[in-house]
Amino acid sequence: MEKPDDRIASVLRFAAELVAWVATPWALSTYSWLLAVLSVVVLIGLPTVFSTPGDKRQVIIPVSGTVTILLVLLQLAAATVSAWVVWPVYAAVLVSLLVSVTLLTERHRWRWLLSRGRHTG
Template sequence: MFRFATELCAWVATPWALAGWSAWAAAGSVVVLIGLPTLFATPGDKTQVIVPVPGAVTVALVLLQLVAAVAAAWAAWPAWAAVTVTALATTCLVTERRRWGRLLGGSGG
């Protein structure tokens, strides 16, 4: 739930933050933030895998989403919204620990 909510913030805030600089960059950010995790997945983590990748790649893609959400929220939105997105991303870091541990081959405790 927290991961999806943070991803949604990234999908909205990143093109919003980039739109003033370049419409192409804004559109490209959506392709990267939605397309890469759709295309690349770790077998066993998703039911449908188009291009199988190691767990570290999946973790890196989630981290990309979290960083994009926070950075873009601070760049494009009022402080209260950026603080909310930052709190959401921080919560996501905590709730993803077990999954990331599994994806990286550890316990994830």
Template sequence: MQRPDDRTASALRFTTEIIAWVATPWALAPHSWVLAVLSVVVLIGLPTVFTTPGDKPHNGMVPVPGWVTIALVLLQLVAAVISSWVAWPAWAAVVVSALAAVCLVTERRRWQWLLAADRVA
């Protein structure tokens, strides 16, 4: 099964990831600067280290099955939505929530491919 063209999904996913990277430490900083820093390390570090072979032009240091990559994307989406509601005005959180919902829809084909790749491997 060939990897689907996901340029639109990739742009939406990356936008949501950036929002998670900004909003999560912003939401955590008033409670603990250590958690704020740790959140950035987790949100950026885990997807950099753990990747499904064939999913990206570069492979991470640790190959993982497709469901792990899906879980990492879901972590980013959840972090973006929850953190935006905690840290930002409601109108911004609504926009982030809508973006995350659209991202879920556009990710569907890639996720099917990631899960099908698990069956082949």
């Protein structure tokens, strides 16, 4: 199965990731600066280190497509929840809309990632 064109999906996904990277440490900083820093390490570090072969140019540690999808879902959940915690309602609604559209545009890529199964090489 050939990887689908995900240029639009990748822009939306990246926008949602940026929200997660900003809003999550912001939300957690009220509890602990250490949690805030750890959230950035998790949200940026895990997808950088773990990726599905063929999905990114450089793969440090290859994982199945399922793991990549779970990492994206983590980002989207973090963006949504954190936006509702720290930002005004109108901004949280916009983030929720962004995440919803991102979920729709990710379908083809996720289907392709799932077809990768446990193949990591």
